[in-house]
Amino acid sequence: MAFVQSPKLPLVALATVYGIVTMAGFFAPYDYERQNRHTALAPPTRIHFVEPNSRFRLRPFVYRWKLRPGTLHQYEEDHSIAFPLRFFASGRPYKIAALIPSWIHLFGTRPEGNVFLLGTDEYGRDVFSRLLYGGRISLFAGLLAAGISVSLGLAAGVFAGYYGSWIDETIMRAAELFLAVPWLYLLLAVRAFLPLRMDPAGVFLLLIAIAGTIGWARPARLVRGVVLSARNREYVLAAKSFGASDFYILRTHILPQAYSVAMTQARLYIPQYITAEVVLSFFGLGVGEPVPSWGNMLDSLQSLFVLESCWWMYAPAALLVIVLLIFEWFFRAESSRFQAR
Amino acid sequence: MKSIGLRALHSLLLLVGASVLSILLVRLAPGDYFESMRINPQISNRTIAALRSQYGLDKPLPVLYWHWAQSALKGEGGFSFAYNSAAGPILWPRAQNTLLLAGCATLLAWMIALPAGVLAAARRGSWADLLASGTIALLLAIPELVLGLVLLLFAVHTGFPAGGMISAARAEAGFWDKSRDVIRHLFMPAVCLAAGLLPLLLSHVRAAMEEALRSPFILAARGFGISFRRVLLRHALPAALNPIISLFGLSVGLLMSSSLLVEAIFGWPGLGKLMLQAIADRDLFLVIDSTMLGTGFLIAGNFVADILLYLCDPRIRAD
Numbered sequence: 001m002a003f004v005q006s007p008k009l010p011l012v013a014l015a016t017v018y019g020i021v022t023m024a025g026f027f028a029p030y031d032y033e034r035q036n037r038h039t040a041l042a043p044p045t046r047i048h049f050v051e052p053n054s055r056f057r058l059r060p061f062v063y064r065w066k067l068r069p070g071t072l073h074q075y076e077e078d079h080s081i082a083f084p085l086r087f088f089a090s091g092r093p094y095k096i097a098a099l100i101p102s103w104i105h106l107f108g109t110r111p112e113g114n115v116f117l118l119g120t121d122e123y124g125r126d127v128f129s130r131l132l133y134g135g136r137i138s139l140f141a142g143l144l145a146a147g148i149s150v151s152l153g154l155a156a157g158v159f160a161g162y163y164g165s166w167i168d169e170t171i172m173r174a175a176e177l178f179l180a181v182p183w184l185y186l187l188l189a190v191r192a193f194l195p196l197r198m199d200p201a202g203v204f205l206l207l208i209a210i211a212g213t214i215g216w217a218r219p220a221r222l223v224r225g226v227v228l229s230a231r232n233r234e235y236v237l238a239a240k241s242f243g244a245s246d247f248y249i250l251r252t253h254i255l256p257q258a259y260s261v262a263m264t265q266a267r268l269y270i271p272q273y274i275t276a277e278v279v280l281s282f283f284g285l286g287v288g289e290p291v292p293s294w295g296n297m298l299d300s301l302q303s304l305f306v307l308e309s310c311w312w313m314y315a316p317a318a319l320l321v322i323v324l325l326i327f328e329w330f331f332r333a334e335s336s337r338f339q340a341r
Numbered sequence: 342m343k344s345i346g347l348r349a350l351h352s353l354l355l356l357v358g359a360s361v362l363s364i365l366l367v368r369l370a371p372g373d374y375f376e377s378m379r380i381n382p383q384i385s386n387r388t389i390a391a392l393r394s395q396y397g398l399d400k401p402l403p404v405l406y407w408h409w410a411q412s413a414l415k416g417e418g419g420f421s422f423a424y425n426s427a428a429g430p431i432l433w434p435r436a437q438n439t440l441l442l443a444g445c446a447t448l449l450a451w452m453i454a455l456p457a458g459v460l461a462a463a464r465r466g467s468w469a470d471l472l473a474s475g476t477i478a479l480l481l482a483i484p485e486l487v488l489g490l491v492l493l494l495f496a497v498h499t500g501f502p503a504g505g506m507i508s509a510a511r512a513e514a515g516f517w518d519k520s521r522d523v524i525r526h527l528f529m530p531a532v533c534l535a536a537g538l539l540p541l542l543l544s545h546v547r548a549a550m551e552e553a554l555r556s557p558f559i560l561a562a563r564g565f566g567i568s569f570r571r572v573l574l575r576h577a578l579p580a581a582l583n584p585i586i587s588l589f590g591l592s593v594g595l596l597m598s599s600s601l602l603v604e605a606i607f608g609w610p611g612l613g614k615l616m617l618q619a620i621a622d623r624d625l626f627l628v629i630d631s632t633m634l635g636t637g638f639l640i641a642g643n644f645v646a647d648i649l650l651y652l653c654d655p656r657i658r659a660d
Binding site: 173176177178180181182183184185186188189190191192271275278279282283284285295298301304307308314317320321324325328 | 355356358359362363366367478481482483484486487490491493494497498594595597598599601602605616617619620621623628629631632635636639640
């Protein structure tokens, strides 16, 4: 059980997921907007090792999907040409982490063939590639917004608790106000009157800023409590009488006590904000097409046909649940380690 | 009784503060309903300016707030541009639907969480405890959006109604027929909401009960030969009730947020759907009003929890 309780394993898993979505261009065989109109809603490409005449091939190969005549969305394999999979194949240019230009993809086929690991959506775009690109938005939005909320809360809480009097009073009343509005309503109300259509990068930053800002109240209240109880401890008074500056006392004596509170809040906020981005994009208020996010990918499921017969379109939901589980595992391990110390 | 009066006053002030906050946030952002009219070349800038002044949108914020507050006290809550009518009559039926859904979900979640949490705390390490832990961990990781979509799929496969509130064919039916239909439509969204709430309730009920059961007076009661069952229900449960009641108030707020989402997925005609539409239409007052109603429900939930605490805990009454 020891390795389950250590936070290392989930941390590595999280780093892997975040690493993969950061390098989405390399791991994804296509970019997120390439459409293949005649293979819309095609199921995942099957990867073969054995040819129809039972000859075994060491290099895996794929067939193209061909629309079954007379149907709308039923496909069969076109056995006339086999496309061998290529690894480290060159393809469409992209940028690693939006900085370093490159054109090498982990896998791919000749341009005439297609490899759709998780099928295609209603425009014939590769769901696997979109899933990776979408993860960039969804996963980082959650992480950054939670970071903003917790740091703002930490700052406000420390400020209120340490300086007290009317500063404390004002900050805490404001916090109460922010807590009185249900958070999704607050988020939507603010989002409501920003332009509906903005460029994706703008929306992304905006969402992070809004979500991060409206969440400051809860951590602020809890941190304030910790600071209040720490402020009048003997060792703090001693440090003060030695002439320590406020900054020194805050950094060495008071902030470390707020660590576990901040940690608990991050534990609550990261999943909440990842989900919040997904929900907003699902409503069409977040990152817009053609840029994918897990939320606007799930939007396709509002069509009955997709909901019922395209299981691969659930991929963002499945990955979301997996990522949230890993986060929960990490925080659980981290908090038990903290308690043990 | 004085403390309840103070709490009521506090809640009221909070509501006023929240309304100022929401109108401020909403007005700070650029653009309004008439902004989108600019795209239409047939509408001149002067017409737009005239419309804005007619609805008071060109006024400074305090004046706008004052107008809104007056109209809200009359139960109108400003003017909906998209519906071209007072906002109140549009909001009330929607708010009732949201309350119906949220109420059923709360009932369902508590009916499961209370006995299950008590059982899990009473028999630690038993299958009930393990089942509770498993449920908590699993439901915690499944966001309501995903749960809603899966339930929707399930509903489509089984032919269970999962869209809207009433079938078109039954809209004109008698009261009983209609109610039965509404309940059938209510089932899926209520289950989804309750499932979202369950892990929070279950884990807190279990923790509160565990703490109560560790107290010395429980040991004493057992020592007097009182049966475990009686100790559990008559001694430990009342002692654990305080945090559970506070949790009830908190859960109302969470429920408001999640019902927004669940309503959108299942097409339940509540506040959430209205608000999303109002956002798409940039319908200022409707957005503020729905935010205020959500806030009002949250504050009311906390207030009810306070009163319940007052009734259940003699220590608070003595203060």
